[in-house]
Amino acid sequence: xxxFAKNERLCSKSVIDQLxxxxxxxxxxxxxxxxxxxxxxxNNSVKxxxxxSKHRFKKAVDRNKIKxxxxxxxxxxxxxxxxxxxxxxxxxxxxYTSNEMPDxxxxxxxxxxxxxxxxxxYEKLSG
RNA sequence: AAAGCAGUGUGUUCUGUCGCCAUAAUUUAAUUUUAUGGAGGAAAGUCGGGGCAAUAAAAGGCGCCAUACUUCCUAACGGGAAGGUUUCGCAACCGGCGAAAACAGCAAGUGCCACAGAAAACAACCGCCUAAGUCAUCGUUGCAUGACCGGUAAGGGUGAAAACGUAGAGUAAGAGCCUACGAUAUGGUUUGGUAACAAACCAUAUGGGUAAACCUUAUGGAUUGAAAGACCAAAUAUACCCGGAGAUCUUUAUGAUCGGAAGCUGCCCGCUUUAUUCCGGGGGGGUAGGUCGUUUAAGACCGGAGGUGACUCCGGCCUAAGAUAAAUGACAGAAACCUGAGCAUUAAUCAGGAACAGAACCCCGCUUAUAGCACUGUACGGUAC
RNA sequence: CGGGGCGUAGCGCAGUCCGGCUAGCGCACCUGGUUUGGGACCAGGGGGUCGAAGGUUCGAAUCCUUUCGCCCCGA
Numbered sequence: 001x002x003x004f005a006k007n008e009r010l011c012s013k014s015v016i017d018q019l020x021x022x023x024x025x026x027x028x029x030x031x032x033x034x035x036x037x038x039x040x041x042x043n044n045s046v047k048x049x050x051x052x053s054k055h056r057f058k059k060a061v062d063r064n065k066i067k068x069x070x071x072x073x074x075x076x077x078x079x080x081x082x083x084x085x086x087x088x089x090x091x092x093x094x095x096y097t098s099n100e101m102p103d104x105x106x107x108x109x110x111x112x113x114x115x116x117x118x119x120x121x122y123e124k125l126s127g
Numbered sequence: 128a129a130a131g132c133a134g135u136g137u138g139u140u141c142u143g144u145c146g147c148c149a150u151a152a153u154u155u156a157a158u159u160u161u162a163u164g165g166a167g168g169a170a171a172g173u174c175g176g177g178g179c180a181a182u183a184a185a186a187g188g189c190g191c192c193a194u195a196c197u198u199c200c201u202a203a204c205g206g207g208a209a210g211g212u213u214u215c216g217c218a219a220c221c222g223g224c225g226a227a228a229a230c231a232g233c234a235a236g237u238g239c240c241a242c243a244g245a246a247a248a249c250a251a252c253c254g255c256c257u258a259a260g261u262c263a264u265c266g267u268u269g270c271a272u273g274a275c276c277g278g279u280a281a282g283g284g285u286g287a288a289a290a291c292g293u294a295g296a297g298u299a300a301g302a303g304c305c306u307a308c309g310a311u312a313u314g315g316u317u318u319g320g321u322a323a324c325a326a327a328c329c330a331u332a333u334g335g336g337u338a339a340a341c342c343u344u345a346u347g348g349a350u351u352g353a354a355a356g357a358c359c360a361a362a363u364a365u366a367c368c369c370g371g372a373g374a375u376c377u378u379u380a381u382g383a384u385c386g387g388a389a390g391c392u393g394c395c396c397g398c399u400u401u402a403u404u405c406c407g408g409g410g411g412g413g414u415a416g417g418u419c420g421u422u423u424a425a426g427a428c429c430g431g432a433g434g435u436g437a438c439u440c441c442g443g444c445c446u447a448a449g450a451u452a453a454a455u456g457a458c459a460g461a462a463a464c465c466u467g468a469g470c471a472u473u474a475a476u477c478a479g480g481a482a483c484a485g486a487a488c489c490c491c492g493c494u495u496a497u498a499g500c501a502c503u504g505u506a507c508g509g510u511a512c
Numbered sequence: 513c514g515g516g517g518c519g520u521a522g523c524g525c526a527g528u529c530c531g532g533c534u535a536g537c538g539c540a541c542c543u544g545g546u547u548u549g550g551g552a553c554c555a556g557g558g559g560g561u562c563g564a565a566g567g568u569u570c571g572a573a574u575c576c577u578u579u580c581g582c583c584c585c586g587a
Contacts, residue, residue: 005147006147006148009452010452011451011452011453012415012416012452014415016452049452050452051452059484059485060171060484060485061483061484061485063485064456064485065456065485068147068455068456068457069456069457071146071147071456071457072145072146072456072457072458073457075145075146075147075457076145076146076457104457104458172579173513173514174578229567229568229576229577238530239530239531240531240532240570240571241531241532241533241570241571242532242533286570287569287570287571288570336569336570337568337569337570339567339568339569339575339576339577340530340531340575341530351514352513352514353513354513354514354586354587487513488513494578494579495578495579
């Protein structure tokens with residue numbers, strides 16, 4: 001299913017603090033990724049938070065646009081990550097760090113690469 | 128005729144696939160499925176005003192802040208409408224039209240006005256005048272000369288600004304001191320107007336600018352903002368309250384027996400307590416989190432009536448985003464619009480473009496940003512040269 | 513959402529309340545002197561539309577209005 005429901009979003013402030021202080025991170029232009037293994041009740045395998053800096057994009061319209069594009073490509077590529085994780089659960093933060101507006105095609109490709117990379121890192125870490 | 132500039136209005140529609148948020152129905156172990164709805168004229172800036180909420184508070188005064196032609200509209204406003212005055216534009220003049228105005232008061236008081244200039248506000252530095260008064264002088268006894276006491280704003284290369292303007296009369300010299308014409312201000316009367324104000328007449332005056340200087344007058348203003356505020360409430364710790372604490376027996380109970388610590392006593396018995404420890408229960412405040420506040424309102428649309436207008440009244444009809452690390456999207460296609468190529472021109476065709484910008488308690492305004500398109504103004508008439 | 517502050521020379525700051533004074537100070541920069549040469553020192557010099565636009569005034573960095581950018585605070 002290529003949907004994106006409410007329980008796949010990370011909303012708790014304390015968990016976000018934990019993710020940003022203790023999480024593993026890597027960088028793939030124009031995205032910065034932070035991730036951390038987690039535990040929760042519902043049976044989805046990822047909780048994600050998407051962030052665009054107010055410093056880089058002053059207009060709310062542009063920030064909303066970028067967040068919507070990232071969310072859309074996350075939704076379409078989520079199956080890659082779910083296959084790699086094999087039932088484990090992960091908190092994820094996606095931070096946009098460029099100064100230019102992205103277009104959907106390149107962003108989609110980057111997200112796909114990022115998820116493959118994330119799967120490799122996860123396997124390496126867990127053995 | 129029209130570019131540009133300024134203002135006002137408008138702010139593209141439809142189809143398919145996959146998704147997001149809310150509500151309703153349906154169905155479950157979680158949930159699923161279906162239907163309906165889902166950004167703006169500025170949602171922006173947060174500059175005014177109000178609702179709403181909490182706190183404070185007799186009335187009133189002082190202080191502080193804001194506003195300032197008039198009448199009206201509005202819940203209210205620093206907003207709006209109509210009107211007046213002044214200035215500006217068409218424009219040389221008149222009418223007319225349009226635009227702008229922080230347009231109360233400096234003739235209530237105080238302060239300031241650099242440089243220059245005699246002087247920047249109770250004006251005698253130079254200049255002009257010695258008629259009157261006092262004193263002195265003398266070949267001249269005067270309509271003399273000199274000094275003192277004075278008079279005088281007509282003239283003076285300045286300056287942003289110089290003490291009503293021009294002409295006459297008058298005088299020793301002069302002066303609105305007086306006269307004529309003109310200008311301005313204040314007060315009064317009459318007429319028109321709800322009023323600001325306008326016109327006419329009379330009287331008085333001639334007082335430089337500055338209140339986006341202090342200030343005066345009039346009017347208004349309590350403070351803090353939905354992160355306000357109300358309610359529910361896990362985990363952990365816990366004020367306070369209640370019950371209990373080890374061992375043995377059995378009839379399993381509000382049971383019996385033995386025992387520990389402390390106090391009363393010198394000691395035993397007996398009585399009382401048992402906390403600062405631990406266990407169980409209650410319990411208040413309250414964190415994470417959640418619910419309400421929160422979208423039915425100074426509401427939209429249609430029709431009628433009143434008013435120059437802002438706007439008001441009456442009737443009908445409708446309910447229209449509601450998220451909370453924050454939904455309203457992505458991809459593909461079509462139509463209309465604009466630009467370029469194409470063509471003598473139009474059409475077909477091809478390529479490209481489509482602004483400013485995203486609700487966060489809710490309204491009314493203001494301000495600022497806006498591609499393309501539409502409309503209005505700039506862009507009237509007469510007279511004179 | 514609400515509140516407060518700052519934009520002046522390449523850099524860091526005065527001056528703004530209460531309008532006129534050459535828009536000033538330190539570092540940096542340039543020229544000359546000093547030294548065998550450099551630094552330090554001495555003397556002299558250049559560089560500013562006071563964030564932007566409009567207004568008030570004879571006159572605005574300063575007063576008023578609008579606007580742009582930056583920073584801080586309240587949970």
